[in-house]
Amino acid sequence: MEQHPTTRETKESGGEGKKLHGKTVAILATDGVEQVELTEPRNALERAGAKTVLVSPKAGKIQAFRHFDRGETLDVDLQIEQADPKAFDALLLPGGALNPDQLRMVPEVVEFVRAFAVSGKPIGAICHAAWTLVEADVVRGKTMTSWPSLRKDLENAGATWVDREVVVDKGWVTSRKPADIPAFVGKLIEEMTEPQHARAH
Numbered sequence: 001m002e003q004h005p006t007t008r009e010t011k012e013s014g015g016e017g018k019k020l021h022g023k024t025v026a027i028l029a030t031d032g033v034e035q036v037e038l039t040e041p042r043n044a045l046e047r048a049g050a051k052t053v054l055v056s057p058k059a060g061k062i063q064a065f066r067h068f069d070r071g072e073t074l075d076v077d078l079q080i081e082q083a084d085p086k087a088f089d090a091l092l093l094p095g096g097a098l099n100p101d102q103l104r105m106v107p108e109v110v111e112f113v114r115a116f117a118v119s120g121k122p123i124g125a126i127c128h129a130a131w132t133l134v135e136a137d138v139v140r141g142k143t144m145t146s147w148p149s150l151r152k153d154l155e156n157a158g159a160t161w162v163d164r165e166v167v168v169d170k171g172w173v174t175s176r177k178p179a180d181i182p183a184f185v186g187k188l189i190e191e192m193t194e195p196q197h198a199r200a201h
Contacts, residue, residue, distance in 0.1 A: 020050035020192055026088040026116075027054050028080075028109065028132070032098025035064035035071035036178050037126050041092055044185040050192070053077045053088070057106045065096055080108045085115040090192050095127025095147065104135035114138055120196050124173045124188040126180065130154055143167055144174045171196075 025045050029038055042052050056062055056076045064071040085091075091113070093100070103109045109132065116123055117138035125133060130146040131153065133139050140158030144167055151161045166175045166183040171191050175184035 018049050019189065020045065020048040023050045023089040023192055024087065025050050025052045025090045025092055025192075026083065026085075026112075027052055027092045027094065028056070028103065028112065029054065029062060029074075029094055029099055030056050030058055030102050031063045032096050032102065033062060033064050033074075033094050034096030034099070034127060034178065035066055035074075037094035037096065037129075037181065038064065038074065038092075039072075040178075040181050041094070041124065041126075041185045041188070045092070045189070048189050050089075052092075053083075055080055055083045055112075057103070057109060065098070080106065080112060083112060085112055085119060085121075088116075088121070090122040090124070090188070091116045092188070093123065093125040093129035093132055095125075095129045097128045097147075100128050100131040104132050110136050120171060122171045122173065122188060122191040124184065124191075126175045126184055127177055130174060142172060143169045144172065145176050146174060147176055 027042060045052055054077045057080050058076055059079055061073040061075055064074055113132055114136040127147045130144060130150050134153050134157045139154060143160045143162060144154055145162055145164050146154060154161045165180040166187050168187050173184060173188045173191055
């Protein structure tokens with residue numbers, strides 16, 4: 001029997017297949033997630049050797065979107081009530097405006113995200129996903145980017161907002177939009193291969 005029956009099988013791809021071997025990434029999302037911001041980073045993480053687990057307040061499936069249009073439905077691996085932050089090496093927060101707006105209203109989600117932030121483990125957040133970090137009250141003192149409409153929310157919560165395709169701050173990786181995904185994923189993989197004490201500095 002598989003030790004992690006809810007994780008997807010790692011996809012080996014050439015020389016990059018072992019970089020994240022043994023790492024498990026929680027992907028936190030619900031209905032309204034921007035499909036490409038979940039599936040492209042997920043596929044890249046798996047090609048690099050990681051296992052991924054889609055965590056959600058919902059059971060069964062979630063509805064992804066391609067901007068304003070419905071996309072695929074995605075299988076939920078683990079409900080948030082059963083998810084233990086200690087079981088994961090990193091957290092991926094995809095965007096889509098509807099997705100984090102719902103997530104930040106779920107107390108278990110907010111506590112899960114806050115536990116990750118306190119642990120110092122890598123967190124990747126793209127587009128509107130920073131809303132969930134704001135709700136968890138963990139952005140103070142961080143330099144971040146996001147979809148431009150979140151700038152004031154982040155600044156009011158104590159973060160420094162910059163307009164760049166990817167920003168790295170002590171293990172946190174943030175980006176603005178789907179076009180930034182290659183840079184976003186590359187930096188998230190780098191952070192996952194760094195020792196925690198190196199990320200802290």
